[in-house]
Amino acid sequence: MTVSPISSAQPAETPVKTSAQLRLANPADDAWIEDLQALSFGPGRYARAAFRVREQLPIDTTLSLIAEIDGKPVSSVWMTPISLSGVDGYLLGPLATDPVYRGRGAARLLVQEVTKLALNRDEGQYVLLVGDQPYYGPLGFAPTKPGAILFPGPVDPTRILVYSSDPRHVETLHGPIAPFGQR
Numbered sequence: 128m129t130v131s132p133i134s135s136a137q138p139a140e141t142p143v144k145t146s147a148q149l150r151l152a153n154p155a156d157d158a159w160i161e162d163l164q165a166l167s168f169g170p171g172r173y174a175r176a177a178f179r180v181r182e183q184l185p186i187d188t189t190l191s192l193i194a195e196i197d198g199k200p201v202s203s204v205w206m207t208p209i210s211l212s213g214v215d216g217y218l219l220g221p222l223a224t225d226p227v228y229r230g231r232g233a234a235r236l237l238v239q240e241v242t243k244l245a246l247n248r249d250e251g252q253y254v255l256l257v258g259d260q261p262y263y264g265p266l267g268f269a270p271t272k273p274g275a276i277l278f279p280g281p282v283d284p285t286r287i288l289v290y291s292s293d294p295r296h297v298e299t300l301h302g303p304i305a306p307f308g309q310r
Contacts, residue, residue: 146196146197146231147194147195147196147201147202147231147232147233147236148194148195148196149192149193149194149195149236149237149240150192150193150195151188151189151191151192151193152188152191152192152193152203156193156200156203159200159203160193160203160223163202163203163223163224163225164203164221164223166223166225166226167221167223167224167226168221168223177218177220177221177256177257177278177282178221179278179279179280180207180209180218180278180279180304181205181207182279183279184207184208184209184304184306184307185207186205186206186207187205187206187207187208187217187245190205190206190217190241190244190245191203191204191205191206192204192237192240192241194224194233194234194236194237196228196231196233200225201224201225201227201228201231201233202222202223202224202225202228202233202234202237203221203222203223203237204219204220204221204222204223204234204237204238204241205219205220205221206218206219206241206245206254208250208251208306208307208308209255209304209305209306209307210304210305210306210307210308210309211255211276211300211301211302211304211305212299212300212301212302213309214252214253214296214299214300215250215251215252215307215308216251216252216253216254216255216289216291216300217245217251217253217254217255218254218255218256218304219238219241219242219254219255219256220256220257220258222234222237222238222256222258235266238263238266239266242254242266242267242290246290246292250307251307252291252292252293252296253289253290253291253293253296253300254268254289254290254291255271255276255287255288255289255290255300256268256287256288256289257278257282257283257286257287257288258286258288259286260285260286260288263288264288266290267290268288268289268290269288269289269290269297270285270287270288270297271284271287271288271289271296271297271298271300272297272298272300272301273285273287275300275301275302276300276301276302276304277302277303277304278303278304279303279304
């Protein structure tokens with residue numbers, strides 16, 4: 128599966144080439160996803176700011192994807208509908224990959240596809256995440272204004288990144304993360 132660039136805001140790298148196939152997650156994947164997140168993030172994962180958001184706001188199961196290689200699930204991603212300063216969008220993550228399969232493009236493909244799916248709905252205007260600029264920058268994510276976005280818990284403000292077709296969102300999104308549709 129190849130995915131075209133998902134935003135005109137910033138150039139995305141050439142579509143990821145991988146043997147991974149994507150599918151929607153289903154309830155039978157729940158235990159595997161939990162185990163994968165535990166393996167990837169350890170017991171401290173519940174203290175992370177993005178996990179704390181998900182304690183308050185539900186993920187969108189129609190945007191919960193699994194990457195498989197040779198029919199084996201290897202990576203997963205969730206999206207949580209959110210609102211910032213009255214503008215609806217999505218919080219991406221957690222994004223987790225089985226360590227045996229890291230570096231094979233499955234996670235990058237998940238990021239590209241789930242971002243495209245979310246923004247093509249015309250319900251949210253951006254995708255936000257907490258992550259590393261060297262990894263997500265080539266996929267079109269840019270740093271937000273440091274200190275402008277408030278998470279329910281500590282987060283390094285330099286790691287808050289946004290993807291949007293509206294370049295103003297880098298500077299204008301602010302405030303606490305709220306439920307989708309909150310104006």
